[in-house]
Amino acid sequence: MSKSSPVVDLFIPCFIDQIRPKIAWDTIKVLKSVGCRVRYKAKQTCCGQPAYNAGFWKEACSVAEKLIDEFDDENAYVVAPSASCIGMIRNAYTDILKSEEKLEKYYSLQKRAFELSEFLVDVLGIEQLENVCFPHRITYHDSCSALRECYISDAPRKLLQSIKGLEIVEMSGIETCCGFGGTFAVKFPAISAAMAEQKLQNASQTTTEYVVSTDFSCLMHLESYAKKNNISLNFLHIAEILANDC
Incomplete structure (x- = not known):
């Protein structure tokens, strides 16, 4: 190829x-x-x-x-x-x-x-995209699949760090699951919700505006918990940021 x-x-x-x-x-x-x-x-x-x-x-x-x-x-x-x-x-x-x-x-x-x-x-060896801007502070969520199944951690951060105006603030417990886990959230809703609560507490402590991830499934789970509990955070997939023109 x-x-x-x-x-x-x-x-x-x-x-x-x-x-x-x-x-x-x-x-x-x-x-x-x-x-x-x-x-x-x-x-x-x-x-x-x-x-x-x-x-x-x-x-x-x-x-x-x-x-x-x-x-x-x-x-x-x-x-x-x-x-x-x-x-x-x-x-x-x-x-x-x-x-x-x-x-x-x-x-x-x-x-x-x-x-x-x-x-x-x-x-492709690309670590910076041209004419992309995102003038906000964000915190990055490592999905379990990215970390443990695909060994992805550095790549999304390299891309995000190169974007004009964007600042990454790492949350504590970055390798901790958000609690979604697909059917896990259905079978064990109380545990799943408690894990989401902890993850969002860590994210909120960074005083950033956005939680960003490679996986919308995690973001969907966290966003639902945040809306239900009036937690003022925004959630974006990394592709939505990488496509944001200056």
């Missing part, structure tokens, strides 16, 4: 598609601004994580096989504005795939799938 004009097949998580599609459009804008040729496969659905985490591995396998067949161009990267989905694709499919044919295609996909900030920094 040529890095001078990379071809990117965009994978958009279910919850971004349904709840905040602006993140998808901002992801496209960012990728195009660095010279990528972006393609979107309209029949794409899910990475299979909800079924996998709930123990429905047969159903998760069907979804995974569909994704593998759709993103089968070995000359294209697969980029998602979600470390959670990328972590699922990279790490869980070997548990559920049974077909040798699908496994062979999967190993190619596994090497080509990246979270947005990781792709920009670690694959």
Whole structure:
């Protein structure tokens, strides 16, 4: 694959598609601004994580096989504005795939799938975007999937630190879970809410205006708790900041 004009097949998580599609459009804008040729496969659905985490591995396998067949161009990267989905694709499919044919295609996909900030920094070598401004103080939330499944920590911070007017203030307990965890929040709502409360207390102590992350699932969880409890913080996906013109 040529890095001078990379071809990117965009994978958009279910919850971004349904709840905040602006993140998808901002992801496209960012990728195009660095010279990528972006393609979107309209029949794409899910990475299979909800079924996998709930123990429905047969159903998760069907979804995974569909994704593998759709993103089968070995000359294209697969980029998602979600470390959670990328972590699922990279790490869980070997548990559920049974077909040798699908496994062979999967190993190619596994090497080509990246979270947005990781792709920009670690694959393209871009640590600064031109004509991007965000004159605000922010604190950054490390999602569990980014940290523990994809080992992403430095890439989003490098990009954010390069933006004109933006100041990052790190919160305490940066490696602590926000409490979402997909079905965890449904099965254990009291524990999930307590973890969100602690995370937002840490964020509020930074006296920043925004909480930013690579994962909208975490932000969705934290924003819901903040609204319910009148906590005055704003929540943005990193793509929404990287697409903010001066």
